[in-house]
Amino acid sequence: MGSPAPVHVARAVAELHGRGWVHGDLQSAHVIRTVDGVRLIDFAWARHLGETPWSAFRGTMVHLTAPELAAEITVGSQPVLTSFASDVYALAASLWTAVTGDWPLDYEAVGIDRKSAGPVALLEAVGERTAPLVGTEVWPEFQQVLKEVLLADARNRPSAAELADRLTALGELGR
Known part of the structure; x- marks a missing residue:
C-alpha cells in the first residue's frame, strides 16, 4: 500500500482541525494509511479547541515541537495549550524528516550536539529559534513549502x- 502522500496527511489533519480538535502529538508514527485513506492515531494529547487539557502537556518529540510550545515548556508555563498552528508545525517538521531523512533544525550550527544535549537544551534552541534549518536539499520545491x-x-x-493546497499545487510531488 505504501506510505501516505503528504497532501493526504495534511488533509487528514485539516479534517481533524475542521472538527475543532487539536492532535497535540503529530508525528509520522501517528499517521497510517488504510484502504479507506489516511488516518491519524494516538490521540493521548488531543483536545477540543477551547478546552483545557486533562493533564499538563510536556511536549512531543523535541524536533517536532513548535517554537511557541518549546518556549512555554522551557519556562514552565502549565498547562501548555497546543493549537492548530502547533499541529501544522509538527506536520511540516515530520514531512521534512520524511523527505530528507533528518530533523529540520541544524542544532550543530549553534554549537549543540543533539545526541548528547538533553531535551531542555534542544527545546531552548527550538523556542528561541536560534537553530537554522538544515541545508539538505532533496526536493527543493517541496521543501520550500515546508520552510x-x-x-x-x-x-x-x-x-x-492551506498546506494541503500548497502541496497539491506542486503536482505529483505533493501527491
Missing part, C-alpha cells in the same frame, strides 16, 4: 488545509 511553515510564527503559519 515557509517552519519559519513562520504561529500567527502567520498556514492552516493544515
